[in-house]
Amino acid sequence: SKWVYTFGDGKAEGRADMKNLLGGKGANLAEMSNIGIPVPAGFTITTEVCTYYYANGNQYPAELMDQVRTALADVEGIMGAKFGDAGNPLLVSVRSGARASMPGMMDTVLNLGLNDQTVEGLIAQSGDARFAYDSYRRFIQMYSDVVLEIDHHHFEDLLEDLKADRGYNLDTELGADDWKELVGKYKAKVAEQLGRPFPEDPTEQMWGAVGAVFGSWMNQRAITYRRLHDIPESWGTAVNVQAMVFGNMGDDCATGVAFTRDPSTGENTFYGEYLVNAQGEDVVAGIRTPQHLTIEGKTRNESDLPAMEEVMPGLFAELDAIRHRLEAHYKDMQDMEFTIQGGKLWMLQTRNGKRTSAASLKIAVDMANEGLIDKKEAIMRIDPMQLDQLLHPTLDPKAPRDVIASGLPASPGAASGKVVFSAEDAEDWAKRGEKVILARIETSPEDIGGMHVAQGIITTRGGMTSHAAVVARGMGRPCVAGAGMIRINYAEKLFTISGLTIKEGDVVTLDGSTGQIMRGEVPTIQPELTGDFAALMEWADAGRRLKVRTNAETPLDAQTARKFGAEGIGLCRTEHMFFDPLRIIHMRQMIVAQDEAGRRAALEKLLPYQRQDFIDLFSIMQGLPVTIRLLDPPLHEFLPHTQDEMQEVANAAGVELKTIRTLVATLSESNPMLGHRGCRLGISYPEIYEMQALAIFQAAVQVSQASGQTVVPEVMIPLIGTRKELDLLKAVVDKAAAQVFTETGTTLSYAVGTMIELPRAALRAAEIAESAEFFSFGTNDLTQTTLGMSRDDSGPFLETYRLRGIYEKDPFATIDRDGVGELVRIAAERGRSTRAGIKMGICGEHGGDPASIAFCEEIGLDYVSCSPYRVPIARLAAAQAAI
Ligand code: PEP
Numbered sequence: 001s002k003w004v005y006t007f008g009d010g011k012a013e014g015r016a017d018m019k020n021l022l023g024g025k026g027a028n029l030a031e032m033s034n035i036g037i038p039v040p041a042g043f044t045i046t047t048e049v050c051t052y053y054y055a056n057g058n059q060y061p062a063e064l065m066d067q068v069r070t071a072l073a074d075v076e077g078i079m080g081a082k083f084g085d086a087g088n089p090l091l092v093s094v095r096s097g098a099r100a101s102m103p104g105m106m107d108t109v110l111n112l113g114l115n116d117q118t119v120e121g122l123i124a125q126s127g128d129a130r131f132a133y134d135s136y137r138r139f140i141q142m143y144s145d146v147v148l149e150i151d152h153h154h155f156e157d158l159l160e161d162l163k164a165d166r167g168y169n170l171d172t173e174l175g176a177d178d179w180k181e182l183v184g185k186y187k188a189k190v191a192e193q194l195g196r197p198f199p200e201d202p203t204e205q206m207w208g209a210v211g212a213v214f215g216s217w218m219n220q221r222a223i224t225y226r227r228l229h230d231i232p233e234s235w236g237t238a239v240n241v242q243a244m245v246f247g248n249m250g251d252d253c254a255t256g257v258a259f260t261r262d263p264s265t266g267e268n269t270f271y272g273e274y275l276v277n278a279q280g281e282d283v284v285a286g287i288r289t290p291q292h293l294t295i296e297g298k299t300r301n302e303s304d305l306p307a308m309e310e311v312m313p314g315l316f317a318e319l320d321a322i323r324h325r326l327e328a329h330y331k332d333m334q335d336m337e338f339t340i341q342g343g344k345l346w347m348l349q350t351r352n353g354k355r356t357s358a359a360s361l362k363i364a365v366d367m368a369n370e371g372l373i374d375k376k377e378a379i380m381r382i383d384p385m386q387l388d389q390l391l392h393p394t395l396d397p398k399a400p401r402d403v404i405a406s407g408l409p410a411s412p413g414a415a416s417g418k419v420v421f422s423a424e425d426a427e428d429w430a431k432r433g434e435k436v437i438l439a440r441i442e443t444s445p446e447d448i449g450g451m452h453v454a455q456g457i458i459t460t461r462g463g464m465t466s467h468a469a470v471v472a473r474g475m476g477r478p479c480v481a482g483a484g485m486i487r488i489n490y491a492e493k494l495f496t497i498s499g500l501t502i503k504e505g506d507v508v509t510l511d512g513s514t515g516q517i518m519r520g521e522v523p524t525i526q527p528e529l530t531g532d533f534a535a536l537m538e539w540a541d542a543g544r545r546l547k548v549r550t551n552a553e554t555p556l557d558a559q560t561a562r563k564f565g566a567e568g569i570g571l572c573r574t575e576h577m578f579f580d581p582l583r584i585i586h587m588r589q590m591i592v593a594q595d596e597a598g599r600r601a602a603l604e605k606l607l608p609y610q611r612q613d614f615i616d617l618f619s620i621m622q623g624l625p626v627t628i629r630l631l632d633p634p635l636h637e638f639l640p641h642t643q644d645e646m647q648e649v650a651n652a653a654g655v656e657l658k659t660i661r662t663l664v665a666t667l668s669e670s671n672p673m674l675g676h677r678g679c680r681l682g683i684s685y686p687e688i689y690e691m692q693a694l695a696i697f698q699a700a701v702q703v704s705q706a707s708g709q710t711v712v713p714e715v716m717i718p719l720i721g722t723r724k725e726l727d728l729l730k731a732v733v734d735k736a737a738a739q740v741f742t743e744t745g746t747t748l749s750y751a752v753g754t755m756i757e758l759p760r761a762a763l764r765a766a767e768i769a770e771s772a773e774f775f776s777f778g779t780n781d782l783t784q785t786t787l788g789m790s791r792d793d794s795g796p797f798l799e800t801y802r803l804r805g806i807y808e809k810d811p812f813a814t815i816d817r818d819g820v821g822e823l824v825r826i827a828a829e830r831g832r833s834t835r836a837g838i839k840m841g842i843c844g845e846h847g848g849d850p851a852s853i854a855f856c857e858e859i860g861l862d863y864v865s866c867s868p869y870r871v872p873i874a875r876l877a878a879a880q881a882a883i
């Protein structure tokens with residue numbers, strides 16, 4: 001078999017589409033060579049050799065030696081130099097190159113082939129002994145570090161000693177003799193450390209380096225990187241051996257990096273940096289200040305250093321032409337490395353350039369408008385999750401920031417405000433017009449009001465799926481969660497971070513995209529929802545079949561979602577409407593009531609609030625469908641916790657404190673998620689659902705009369721397992737509707753449907769659909785009940801499960817296609833079998849997850865529903881799923 005592929009001199013054995021075999025770097029070097037772009041000749045040892053190597057006890061395939069020898073001879077022919085030749089030596093670089101870029105994860109050796117004889121040849125070629133010995137000592141140091149595993153500090157110490165000895169401050173003060181002396185010292189050090197001399201034989205050097213690259217595939221850095229980026233171990237890495245060209249052989253030499261467009265803004269300008277008389281690593285290392293490529297770039301950054309365009313206009317023009325050729329060829333923004341040796345330009349690498357989310361969007365839209373790619377391709381180019389960063393305010397990158405702590409980037413966006421330590425204070429301060437940041441050890445459902453009015457949320461405990469993180473993401477509030485170095489003192493209303501104290505009212509800024517917390521106000525930049533963003537969304541809307549609705553219960557969320565293009569409300573969780581301080585007291589009264597009459601009295605007081613909620617939502621949604629789910633959570637969630645709260649309820653209800661205390665104890669459940677919740681509440685206390693239904697229909701009639709618009713209420717029953725539950729509760733809803741229509745003399749059409757969030761409901765979907773007019777898949781509960789894993793407690797062990805490959809992704813974030821997905825598929829089929837064309841959507845967290853949206857498209861759901869800030873993400877993902 002063929003294990004080695006050569007490139008150079010306008011031809012190559014490989015191509016860009018052979019990344020799996022040649023790695024990204026090797027495939028692109030071959031491609032560039034094929035299209036006539038000047039690339040130093042070389043060859044690629046394939047990823048299959050890596051796989052073979054690990055499958056066969058670190059042995060190479062038998063034919064490899066011969067194939068490498070032949071390829072090397074080719075390179076020698078093209079470059080007009082000979083590997084190991086004392087008079088005219090070919091020097092090479094040996095680099096790794098995996099399928100996916102793994103920046104800095106693997107090792108590289110430069111200047112390979114140097115020894116005491118060939119260094120003389122390099123002096124002859126370059127006419128520069130200082131350069132040649134400097135290259136030689138760099139090679140010994142790199143090779144020793146990468147291949148021989150001798151720590152580089154040994155060499156740095158020797159260099160520092162020599163400088164001290166000679167009274168030098170800078171490396172540039174060393175002359176040829178100094179470097180030569182250092183080479184001797186380096187080799188002595190290697191012999192001392194290794195117990196044998198530094199390998200002088202270039203062939204031995206090369207095989208040592210090749211072995212080190214393959215070995216580095218299994219080093220800890222690489223293993224960790226692969227795990228973080230989902231790169232399978234089985235891919236292996238290729239090895240590229242390529243003729244050296246030198247950017248540091250004099251003033252007609254240079255090296256640099258360039259992007260075909262600006263990678264931070266996406267603007268179509270040539271962007272990059274270079275250094276005269278330098279090696280590639282000098283540009284990155286930041287020892288010298290690199291110069292701009294273009295006069296424009298230089299002017300923009302107010303740099304005094306001349307641009308390449310001024311210093312080497314001819315070579316710049318050549319590079320600019322290559323920029324255009326490569327971009328037209330790859331049809332994507334390229335990140336290139338180049339070196340100029342003795343006035344000749346060489347390209348060392350090209351690849352699709354990494355870019356910010358903003359640049360990604362601009363480049364895709366611009367390229368479609370330029371006709372380089374079509375609109376479908378532009379849609380496919382954007383990772384929907386990247387849009388998240390574009391929808392929130394961001395910190396002004398130019399503004400100084402005083403970072404005092406950091407935590408998890410739990411919900412994106414940046415915000416500033418005065419610190420408060422309770423949800424109540426947040427609401428009070430907000431009412432006075434103050435901007436506040438809510439800082440809590442952790443949050444609970446009672447804090448929702450405070451979270452809503454806060455600009456941002458900080459918690460010191462909890463992870464990415466903690467209450468604070470999930471709720472904040474839903475609301476689009478920036479949140480830094482689990483900032484463990486912060487100690488909150490609720491009693492004194494302050495927090496401390498190793499000596500520093502921040503008191504209530506002090507201004508802080510948080511960046512939920514990075515997890516940073518800063519002292520004082522850092523200016524933010526508002527997101528732009530027009531321009532490129534709007535263009536891409538328009539193209540996506542034209543290409544998608546799935547409708548996108550939102551999960552919303554407050555007017556603000558509903559408005560935000562409309563602004564982001566939501567086509568209705570797919571889930572209004574009514575329980576969130578009862579935590580308001582004005583309402584919770586009635587809710588609590590309702591719960592503690594001894595009989596139906598008592599409950600009805602309390603519900604009577606809640607009804608006007610509920611009606612107003614729905615009036616607001618119907619008005620904002622202007623005729624779009626609104627799905628309202630009747631009360632779902634266990635009643636004890638509404639109960640008072642503290643002594644004061646219990647006393648308050650006791651006073652309001654006219655009972656003794658101990659009665660309340662007993663009741664709280666009775667209602668508490670050991671497994672509330674599987675307890676007295678969902679439709680079970682409606683079965684036990686139909687008057688609750690009746691009140692909610694009355695409020696819905698009264699609101700619907702009122703809005704349709706006032707606005708003349710059709711209002712389309714969809715009433716949804718949660719957590720049913722049987723048709724009987726649905727039938728009983730549908731009767732309650734229908735009765736309320738009939739009552740309102742009679743009282744108002746207005747009739748409107750409505751639908752009663754159900755959530756499918758229990759396995760039994762999914763399996764019995766055929767008979768359930770005989771009663772239900774629509775299904776909405778509650779995949780949060782369906783995942784919890786199908787996997788038998790608590791949605792609140794599974795975080796810690798799910799991480800282990802993911803690492804062990806039991807579940808590849810968090811099943812609460814991305815639908816478990818094989819298990820939960822099969823139930824959804826079955827329910828959809830069975831539902832359709834008894835009610836043709838039954839409307840179906842999804843409203844679990846999965847409704848905003850691109851991979852899950854693709855699944856919804858596959859099984860032909862009608863819509864997905866997600867939190868407001870996920871709406872644009874879902875629109876794009878739905879389009880991608882349809883392409
Ligand atoms: C669900 O279970 O998927 C759902 C949307 O309902 P909730 O998250 O309110 O339980």
Ligand code: MG
Nearest residue numbers: 757778780781
């Ligand atoms: Mg649910």
